[in-house]
Amino acid sequence: MGIEMTSNFWPAEDSSRIPYAVFTDPELYARESKRLFAGPHWNYLCLDAEIRDPGQYVVSYIGERQVVVQRTEDGDVVAFLNSCAHRGAQLVRRMRGTATSHTCAYHQWCFSDRGDLLGVPQQRGVKGQGGMPKDFDKSKHGLRRIRVESYKGLVFGTFSDETPPLYDYLGPKIRPEIDRIFDRPVKVLGYYRQVIPANWKLYLENVKDPYHAGLLHLFHVTFGIYRPTMSGRVTMDESKGHSVLRTADIDEEQADVNSTYAGIDKYRTDYSLRDPSLFDVKPDYDDKVTNMIMTIFPNLMLGQVANTFQTRHVRPKGLNEFELYWTYLGFEDDDAEATEGKLRQSNFVGPAGYISLEDGEAGRLVQSGVNRREPDNCSTVQMGGRGAIEDQDTLATEVAVRGFWKCYSEAMGLARAQEQA
Ligand code: FES
Ligand SMILES: [Fe+2]
Structure with missing residues (x-):
């Protein structure tokens, strides 16, 4: 912590006095990323109305992390981190669009509309040399999927398995x-x-x-x-x-x-x-x-x-x-x-x-x-x-x-x- 977290840090149990460190302390900000945005909370992503048709997607955020929210060809709503499973590049570069697969600009790895890895160029190498290891299993290298639930057309996502159902979370x-x-x-x-x-x-x-x-x-x-x-x-x-x-x-x-x-x-x-x-x-x-x-x-x-x-x-x-x-x-x-x-x-x-x-x-x-x-x-x-x-x-x-x-x-x-x- 930038300031010492003592018993006085949160001085009023009833939250009637709030330390200004909550707006200025970089370590508290870093902790928010873990405990709030990756913690057991539902984060708003987008409206169902924005991804009504198969293939439609929007890029939203959970904290500072970019998330792609996608209507699959089968009509499901899924979400995944907008970062390639290869070396982490930002995958989708438009704020919204329609696509049934996503190809990374860097080395052209291609992912399905559910975030599964479909193709790795030169997987078996070139002229019999190089390439990915023989035991490389594409099914283990999909995009990081995010839990999604919606209520009345408001779509939310969470990184945590502990987050209660959205219906109960709203109350x-x-x-x-x-x-x-x-x-x-x-x-x-x-x-x-x-x-x-x-x-x-x-x-x-x-x-x-x-x-x-x-x-x-x-x-x-x-x-x-x-x-x-x-x-x-x-x-x-x-x-x-x-x-x-x-x-x-x-x-x-x-x-x-x-x-x-x-x-x-x-x-x-x-x-x-x-x-x-x-x-x-x-x-x-x-x-x-x-x-x-x-x-x-x-x-x-x-x-x-x-x-x-x-x-x-x-x-x-x-x-x-x-x-x-x-x-x-x-x-x-x-x-x-x-x-x-x-x-x-x-x-x-x-x-x-x-x-x-x-x-x-x-x-x-x-x-x-x-x-x-x-x-x-x-x-x-x-x-x-x-x-x-x-x-x-x-x-x-x-x-x-x-x-x-x-x-x-x-x-x-x-x-x-x-x-x-
Ligand atoms: S970082 Fe995406 S294909 Fe290499
Ligand atoms: Fe106001």
Whole structure:
């Protein structure tokens, strides 16, 4: 460890204080690769809708490792590490495509759509000389396969045999929220990609934190997509690692909005939109939910902002950088008007979104700040209270952030250091 892992390393059992080393320590980052991304967790890979036809594949990530997710000719979904079984070269070089076999650029080893080794050029040598040993068995030199399971069209992978079934991993409090959005076939309307100069976990903190949303995002507050005065709820699964933040536009009192924002210039009654068609979009659901942000441990976010739906895959690229990979969704049965409405509202999200733009900057600011702190200095995560980590019917809370850190510290074996002290 870059800093000493003493009983004080994780100072608050209730995760209400978090050492900044989690964002700055290279050894902790290396440990994440083993314990989180190769550990007993399901990692989001892609949508079933992206690989619907035989031969379709996408290249995704588990942590920093590239993974090919493939629909085989037989219609199965399989995944394998994107690294050749010969000398390790990156095998597939396009982000997505259709192929029933994959040939490595370096020495032309060829693999089936299940990752089995099909052919080795010059296996028997050239002019009777050289070649692979006689006992070389192709069946033992396939690509590294990865366990895959899917739920309602969301495809996940895991390196570990210990990972429980995906259905149980998601649990009874998370599944209904997935069911709500994936109640009919989705289609991909497009992608956004952005690189944020911050540790990947800062994005998880951000999307588990409804407190910031009504203070950082002027657009949210001014145009009424999200305000803490709306009805809101934070729900977590048993591990506390997955969470759902839900905001609905019901029971909001104007007097509460006025008093909450007295002296804070984020609620701007003098602002209006030149193009009101941005809000002239028929909602897909009539439950008045304006904002729903779900996170699935370790690094997937699935969300609704107004009438936009998207997955956001947090892809670490080193200690101080991650790629945020947005897959922007519509539904197969959307008519042209519904699709047009979703495309208009896509302006809310993505790297330059009217709302999401500020989250990238918040990540950069925090990383920049904590890089200058002593690693054993701690953040204060106490909005909504200390102690037990439980569901709350308020948006003035950081309880789901504490839930993430509880799950993280256990998965990383950090909480144990405290218990043994
Ligand atoms: S590294 Fe792939 S064929 Fe040699
Ligand atoms: Fe935000």
